[in-house]
Amino acid sequence: MPSKSQPAQTSARTKNRAPTRIQQKNRAAILGAALDVFSAQGFRGATIDQIATSAGLSKPNLLYYFPSKEAIHNTLLAGLLDTWLDPLRAMNPAGDPLQEILAYVHRKLQMSRDYPRESRLFANEIVQGAPRIHDALSTDLKELVDEKAALISSWIADGKLAPVHPYHLIFSIWSLTQHYADFDVQIRAVMNTQDPFDDAPEFIDTLYRRLLSPP
Amino acid sequence: MPSKSQPAQTSARTKNRAPTRIQQKNRAAILGAALDVFSAQGFRGATIDQIATSAGLSKPNLLYYFPSKEAIHNTLLAGLLDTWLDPLRAMNPAGDPLQEILAYVHRKLQMSRDYPRESRLFANEIVQGAPRIHDALSTDLKELVDEKAALISSWIADGKLAPVHPYHLIFSIWSLTQHYADFDVQIRAVMNTQDPFDDAPEFIDTLYRRLLSPP
């Protein structure tokens, strides 16, 4: 006899079966908890036990849904980069240049406000040398930025925007918007009265209008 | 008999004696290695063994110079915040407003170029909630920023600068300059040909001139 029937499954996600209700619920709970923990402690600072407890599961039970700590982290990062680039992808070559860039800035700032944990997860990964997503950066990310930088350059050549270095313009947008999520603690320590996000959109809007308005 | 003579010393840095040549050399080597490791891995990601090996010492030998991993980290952070704020302290109320701010921006950018490890050490600490320096942020840092924000406000009131929110102006400077150190990997992944620092000063200079030049 060549083989016995299927050996007992030792993990979720069997071959091609649709995920059960329980699988969906638990995987979502794990990813949510993992986002909390990874974004606050970094990859090495996080422990499986923390994530499991925070998700309301035991450690072995968590490992029934994901094969390893790294697998959870990878799952989060994989979804993240794509989401993160959506605002830039949405920049429309047919729109009004200044308005397109301001709209991009607003979308990006809104993401920092709505998804600060994701922003910090990303920041942790990059600051520590992007060991797990370096490839995606130099392929997917670079490709998209090259494309949009070319678009900005053409807008400048047409006299629709004041001349600036297009790559550094994009970096500045990332930097300014993500700063409000990543360095939140620092900003709040300095501005301890009001929510920093209140005035940020107006400031950043002014900044890019003055920088980019054509002469 | 109340006490025997001095018990055998179990750590360096005896009472008030001046540090020996060996102590100076080894403490410096440890702090240098620790800066490498902490800035690249974060506090929890770093191990005493890594730091010791990188400093050319054995683990127990390292612990002869510093009582714990946390003590090394604290020593680094303590020196850091002060150095980090020097460029802002140097902003001169008697100088020309626009030039003073541009000079501040340049000093800050230069620090990111010269001390990227320090910048990343700081970024790691803040992104993860500043557990070890939160107090210093809401006292020393806040005090200095309040002072300089008031100065900027007065410059604006005098019509020497275009009106902007002074706190967000300062945040934007931190954000833009430190971004080049903290997100170095990402920037290099996108601009794989040239050194990102080459064009950054000119871009940032232009940005703040257009933002702040009085009408």
Next chain:
DNA sequence: CTTTGATTTGACCAACTGGTCAAACTCACG
């Protein structure tokens, strides 16, 4: 109600990590 696969868990393990300690070694100086 039974069966079968999905889910959960307690017990366990090996590797790693921060830290200790007594003994050994080195060095400067009288």
Next chain:
DNA sequence: CGTGAGTTTGACCAGTTGGTCAAATCAAAG
């Protein structure tokens, strides 16, 4: 060259951590 303070280390320890496993429990289709 002897001596005591300063320096170094191998052996060790306890707590943590990522991950395994067999057995127990649960859910739902028949």
